[in-house]
Amino acid sequence: KAKTSGRNTYKMFDHAISNEIAEKTVLGTYLRSAMVNKEFLLHYQPKIDMVTGRISGLEALIRWNNPQLGMVSPLRFIRLAEEMGLIVSIGYWVLQEACDFAARLYKQYPELRISVNLSSVQLMQTDFVDKVKSIIEQANIPPQMIGLEITESLLMESFTASVGKLDSLKEFGMYIELDDFGTGYSSLSYLKNLPIHAVKIDKSFIDDISETNRHNNITEAIIKLAHMFGLSVVAEGVETQDQARLLTEYCCDTFQGYFASKPLPEEDVKSFLKTYKYILLCRD
Ligand code: C2E
Ligand code: MG
């Protein structure tokens, strides 16, 4: 009996691996031509300033719409794009697209900031800083209008070189945020030496917030600590009014999540910007 189940386990394992390889091969084949076929687009998710209740920025999130595969989540293709060396050109496309949108919004919303997510492979390019600067300059927008979201694991990969590049871009005027904060190596002491403006607390910590453990969650501590280091705090994945209200109590600076809005296509973001008043929650 044991032998049979052992064999079944082996078979399932084998099957899972070959499925994974098959999926990668199929995705990879389509991914290689996705750029020339113009299959990528950006959605934008608003960020809400918790003091004014206003929209302070938008996060650009890539979408891949393939005729054969339909909509493919970035969680399924970003890693693959990194492995295939495609992420560098995809990343510049994302930045270019976000800058073009920023240029169109600038006249009406000069205070708005648009942020893009970065992959470590992009930051490892030796000419990264120059290219980013020239894309922003050619779009004719102030660098303050563009933000970069980086993850901790991204930084750890080649720490000194990455920090140097981010420092230059921060000097240039761009806004730097540490994404998915709390999920990586999180040596809290190195936080104060990073060239960043803000940390984005990962959704997994926000999921933990509730009335029943209002002062018994890690989020409140992270916010206090980040503020001690002079950093602004963004909460990601806020889905309920309760979460937003508690975050206000903890003096969180900004939030993002389905409670305010899902990521939206460009046309919908424009009407959201036009009709949005404010979300203000009492700090009691
Ligand atoms: P991220 O940067 O941490 O983005 C947050 C993710 O959470 C997004 O998923 C967003 O749609 C989702 N989200 C936001 N609010 C809520 C909420 O209230 N509830 C729930 N359940 N989810 C929420 P998405 O768009 O699928 O992106 C996943 C990840 O893919 C991103 O995580 C980012 O790491 C990566 N990614 C997206 N676009 C790009 C890109 O242009 N370049 C790179 N390198 N990575 C990207
Ligand atoms: Mg992000």
Ligand code: MG
């Ligand atoms: Mg995030």
Ligand code: MG
């Ligand atoms: Mg996250």
